[in-house]
Amino acid sequence: MDILRFATAGSVDDGKSTLIGRLLYDTKTVFSDQIDAVERVSREHGDEHVNLALLTDGLRAEREQGITIDVAYRYFATPKRKFIIADTPGHVQYTRNMVTGASTADLALVLVDARKGVLEQSRRHAFLATLLQVPHIVLCVNKMDLVDYSQEVYDAIHADFTAFAAKLRVPDLTIIPMSALAGDNVVTRSTNMPWYEGGSLLHHLESVHVASDRNLIDVRFPVQYVIRPQSDDWHDYRGYAGQVAGGVLRKGDEVMVLPSGFTSRIKSVETADGEVDEAFPPMSVTVRLEDDIDVSRGDMICRPTNMPSASQDIDAMICWMDESAPLRVGAKYHIKHTTRTARTIVKGLSYRLDVNTLHRDEEAQTLGLNDIGRIQLRTTQPLMCDAYSRNRTTGGFILVDEATNRTVAAGMITEPAL
Template sequence: MAAPDTQTEAHDPNEMDLLRFATAGSVDDGKSTLIGRLLLDSKSIFEDQLEAVESTSQSKGYDYTDLALLTDGLRSEREQGITIDVAYRYFATPNRKFIIADTPGHIQYTRNMVTGASTADLGLVLVDARQGLTEQSRRHAVLLSLLRVPHLVLAVNKMDLVDWSEEVYEKIHKEFTTFATKLNIPDLEVIPISALQGDNVVNRSENTPWYSGPTLMHHLEHVHVASDRDLVDTRFPVQYVIRPKSDQFHDYRGYAGQVAGGVLKKGDDVVVLPSGMPSKIAKVELFDTEVAEAFPPMSVTVHLEDDVDVSRGDMIARPKNAPKPSQDIDAMICWMTTEPLRPRQKLAIKHTTRTGRAMVKDIQYRLDINTLHRDQETNELGLNEIGRVQLRTTVPLLCDPYAKNRTTGSFILIDEATGVTVGAGMINSGN
């Protein structure tokens, strides 16, 4: 019998599903070590990288390989043994491609955690089995819920340090499940692991005969994320108008961007917003090749049958299911700078590919993300604080509620003087 053709049996990397997930939890719960373990056991690091980590671990006098060094890239992170910036890592298994956002655990870096989790399909919250749930564990779970991350895994780490106690695991499991009922968490999995030793990370552990659930890697490979994307409401923010100068392509006019919702197909009736001009899709291209359809999060070029005026910042949608242009925005804001956000403040706003200016009309309340209490007496938002805010924009935003579409329902606020991003917003509604 002939040997199987492994090349034809292997998954096409271009067709493999992609999962974005973000780590969260308290300081020293082992987030960076867990990611290092995933990279090591999935054979996604080079030999020289592993040798460098082993050498550094030995020079520090460790009797183990400090896998956290694979992700803590900043010098200040390595010196302090903490994560400050969001570290992105990429790896793949035969079943799926992954993008990991290793986010900080310190409260003063909450804004960095929000940045890393804002595009995640899954949130991975670690807790130290010895400590149980901490204030920061709950804080990050609340943030993941606010950010509408649809899948959540609670990894009970360092089980080897509590002698693989089923009682400890069940106590944390019950406590977190009770807490999660107050939040919007549609899918929750609780897994006992040891990131340092590798138990239940990629391979099933013999130390947890009482646990019958999946390993962490098995869950990451098989969690279903395709249905999380909005395939009903067509949203295509135009990022760039492609009009080559060459005589060979003098009739070529395409509109490039990333599909934020719905499905785009040749022959579909569409409307260009905010002008309201109707047309039909002539074709959809991906890397100069025509495709039958495009869906989130594909980046494509759309051609229209009619020569209508389309510019960057416009949006292509379906005529009977289009977002309503809004200038009065009700949103939750995560404030990211030391200078507080106050009423009457003016900032630049960027929503999808559209930019404009915004004024803060009112701060309705500040949310205590530990107790979920709404402080309605506040008149400002400080660094890393989250609150409900009313904005008035100079240009109409083609938006949806964040709960409906995380792309068209989010925006960033920018300091016009410095160009620094100072806030991230999640739209509740627009008028």
């Protein structure tokens, strides 16, 4: 079975955690002792219904305030597919948490309250999902039970969000009316909305096609570790381990190692279970080459006719995550890109982006906590990179504070300078 990673997003009290709890509860992937604990806490809080949000809101502060603060990861499976859920916060001050949760997602669930319609925060979350190149977006029009399952309310929200999404280049948009609390259109089709002709949320999650979202054209294999066993039986073995970031690797393919530029052919592609005919994203494999050439951690294996840019000048969008100090032009950081680490300096700040209005503040001098902006970097050694829109792995990076070793920013390369 393949794996679908999806993230939730939406304003406070739109029901994100309740929706995830409903998915876990109705698919019977929650242990009975967890249900008993949630029912007990719900009674203690005087809740009329079982508070399914407690299945994901694990922090005490989250339960006391009724909000999501941290990114909660949950796992469940159906006979058709495995799922990894990132329940991300809705508060604007936790934008960095949402960026973290959505950065690896194949699909984003954006929730809106049917009573309130599409809010500023709803647009912000949709924009962040498209900024992070999440290929599939599902707008969940939640709490339809509180508007008497009105088709007119749903149609108005549908038209409003569709018009906004047209500005964001959303590759795939699905809109589903539902009630997470009552279970309408979450796991099974609801009889309360006969006017809705689509499937339930779970049906969409099980059937959405994500295999073609991965880049199978550009071969990208960042070397993570060189395997050289010390045993006498394996003294000639030399393998390069890592996760395939793009393209398809096959035995006999001609490849090039960057930055050295040496070429060779693939002798074998191996996994923990033995040799395989081919490898593709996101498989973790060991690649052996026919020639004994110098390859080390941080190098990139690609095709001689299809290479990433090897650049020291990077133009990127970043989300600033450090609450102790803002980003400043001229500041120096460590940059971690795929398996390579280098030092970098911030050469310039083009603008700070208001994610609510999409306004660009070109007069901005710094980026503070949760700010998003476009910057220029100069690295001490070339990075083998692609635009983030083409490859989310080779186009993404993080900045690390040199003194504290704290991650201060997550970045998306818009274009490597040639």
